[in-house]
Amino acid sequence: PRPRERDFRGDAVIAAAPKALVDRLKALGRARGGASLYMVLLAAWSGFLHRLSGQDDIVVAGASSGREQAAVARAVGMFVNTIAFRTRPDAALPFAAHLDAVARVALAAYDHGDFPFEAAAALAGPPPPGRNAVFDTMLSYENATARAFRIADLNFTSREIAMQAAMFDLALDITEIDGALTLRFNFATQLFDRATIEHWAAAFSQMLAAIADNPDGPIGGIDLVTPGQAAVIAALNDTAADYPREATLVGLFDAAAAAHAARPAVVSGDTVLTYAELGAAADALAAAIAGRVAAGACVGMLLPRSEWCVVAELAILKAGCVFVPLDCGHPPAVLAHILNDSNCAAVIVDAGTAALLPGTVR
Incomplete structure (x- = not known):
């Protein structure tokens, strides 16, 4: 200044x-x-x-x-x-x-x-x-x-x-x-x-x-x-680098979690999740998603910014589904349009965001 x-x-x-x-x-x-x-x-x-x-x-x-x-x-x-x-x-x-x-x-x-x-x-x-x-x-x-x-x-x-x-x-x-x-x-x-x-x-x-x-x-x-x-x-733009072209994001995460299980993976305020804790939470949620939704389906996430956003996104991918992010600040009409356009089979919410879902989704 x-x-x-x-x-x-x-x-x-x-x-x-x-x-x-x-x-x-x-x-x-x-x-x-x-x-x-x-x-x-x-x-x-x-x-x-x-x-x-x-x-x-x-x-x-x-x-x-x-x-x-x-x-x-x-x-x-x-x-x-x-x-x-x-x-x-x-x-x-x-x-x-x-x-x-x-x-x-x-x-x-x-x-x-x-x-x-x-x-x-x-x-x-x-x-x-x-x-x-x-x-x-x-x-x-x-x-x-x-x-x-x-x-x-x-x-x-x-x-x-x-x-x-x-x-x-x-x-x-x-x-x-x-x-x-x-x-x-x-x-x-x-x-x-x-x-x-x-x-x-x-x-x-x-x-x-x-x-x-x-x-x-x-x-x-x-x-x-x-x-x-x-x-x-x-x-600065010469960023070409070799990488495992056949690997998936989930596979890369699992490999990193196995190599660095005790290291911090997510920090949200005072909450810290290690790679092992993040992987365990994502696996549990992925199992719940897989029990309700077929692989390949779109699954939305309507959560406030927290460590659970990372858990939910990783869980959706681990369940073999397509991740659809939703903004808590969007009006119901916009959320309804995104959900209908993507044909979401399920939406991950918490107690505070469940009420934000359009009536047609509840």
């Missing part, structure tokens, strides 16, 4: 998008009415978060230079303002159409880019404990053509700094260098494991390639299962 108090501790996972892919994403933006690369990435990030969360109202924060006014256009200082982009992704919508909608949202937001975010947040009211105001995720983009430069006698170079803080739940910081993208997924360690973000980073990179390949495909149809995850899924 989300903690009520944030510790702002964070970590980061780095991924990359090659220049060839970035060129295709830029071309996609140009083909959709001149959308910028940032708009394409914003649409992709919004669609990706929709796929992860299932939510169709995704607010992503971005930034405005804050220099729209001529008075500060050339001033030295920090004027960046936060902008909230409210997007409405839909799994059935083609990505290209989603991009068109996101581009319109972005342009409208930029028209009000100098409106102080603090004022917008105040209008939204105080956030719930442990949450940010208005948004919990951010997408930033920087076109850093020069990573090393010189001013007078000073040389400047960039250095990677380990990210140990997180202002938001999840932020994607994208830097374009020489046409390729570096994607930094900064996350709150209170909320996410690093392995989760590593998978998401790979899946988002895969999504970028998918929308470049087929922008007219629906957002919900984009394959986010990475090769590594596909291998894990395949391994």
Whole structure:
């Protein structure tokens, strides 16, 4: 669960998008009415978060230079303002159409880019404990053509700094260098494991390639299962195993009971039945069933959850009959339909459930 108090501790996972892919994403933006690369990435990030969360109202924060006014256009200082982009992704919508909608949202937001975010947040009211105001995720983009430069006698170079803080739940910081993208997924360690973000980073990179390949495909149809995850899924589903194909369930139980007679077989509240006790109780009830019902007939069981459910099911099978489970919560009409449809020859009940049987069965 989300903690009520944030510790702002964070970590980061780095991924990359090659220049060839970035060129295709830029071309996609140009083909959709001149959308910028940032708009394409914003649409992709919004669609990706929709796929992860299932939510169709995704607010992503971005930034405005804050220099729209001529008075500060050339001033030295920090004027960046936060902008909230409210997007409405839909799994059935083609990505290209989603991009068109996101581009319109972005342009409208930029028209009000100098409106102080603090004022917008105040209008939204105080956030719930442990949450940010208005948004919990951010997408930033920087076109850093020069990573090393010189001013007078000073040389400047960039250095990677380990990210140990997180202002938001999840932020994607994208830097374009020489046409390729570096994607930094900064996350709150209170909320996410690093392995989760590593998978998401790979899946988002895969999504970028998918929308470049087929922008007219629906957002919900984009394959986010990475090769590594596909291998894990395949391994988990590789459950084929050799087993005694001619053995019956009753035979397998009897063999287990003979090998582990004193071990617990059923635990129900304070009641514990060993394999030997379960087998003896089932054999006694099976004998009673066989004395009243022909082998192969359907026998119902209408009992509350207890150790007797296991005894009764095993007894029905030991008697050579077909087990028909009945739910004590079903109305009489439903029980009557099941009993008539299965042509039950008998029903195992207790003092409390006998009254639940339809009148035609009593």
